[in-house]
Amino acid sequence: QVQLVESGGGLVQAGGSLRLSCAASGPTWSSQAKTWFRQAPGKEREFVAAISFIGRETVYADSVKGRFTISRDNAKNEMYLQMNTLKPEDTAVYYCAASRVDTLDLSANSYDYWGRGTQVTVSS
DSSP states (O other), X not given: OOEEEEEOOEEEETTOOEEEEEEEESSGGGOOSXXXXXXXXXXXXXXXXXXXXXXXXXXXXXXXXXXXXXXXXXXXXXXXXXXXXXXXXXXXXXXXXXOSSSOOOSOGXXXXXXXXXXXXXXXX
C-alpha cells in the first residue's frame, strides 16, 4: 500500500506563494500518474493538476493555469505543487493522490492512493 503525506500548507496573503510537497512511501513503483486535488469548506473536492510518471505530461484546472506548477522527483519519491499569485478562492485542503496507471484523469475516482491533506489559507 502506497502512503502519501502532504506538507507545506499554511497561511499566506493574497498574491503570495506556497510550495506543497507530497512524499510517497511503500511500493512506490505502483504509483504512476500523480495529482493534486483540493476541497474548500462546503464544496466538493476539485481537480487542481496532474502529472504523468516521467513528468512529460501535465494538465491543470483552468482556475490555476498559469499560476500553479506541478512537478515530481521520482528519485526522491516526491511530488510538488508550486503555487504563485495565490487568491482567497484558493483556500482549501489540498490532497495529493496517485494512480496505479499512468493516465492523467480529472476524476478523483481514478486515483487509488490519497494523502490526508494539508490546509492552505489565503487571506485577502
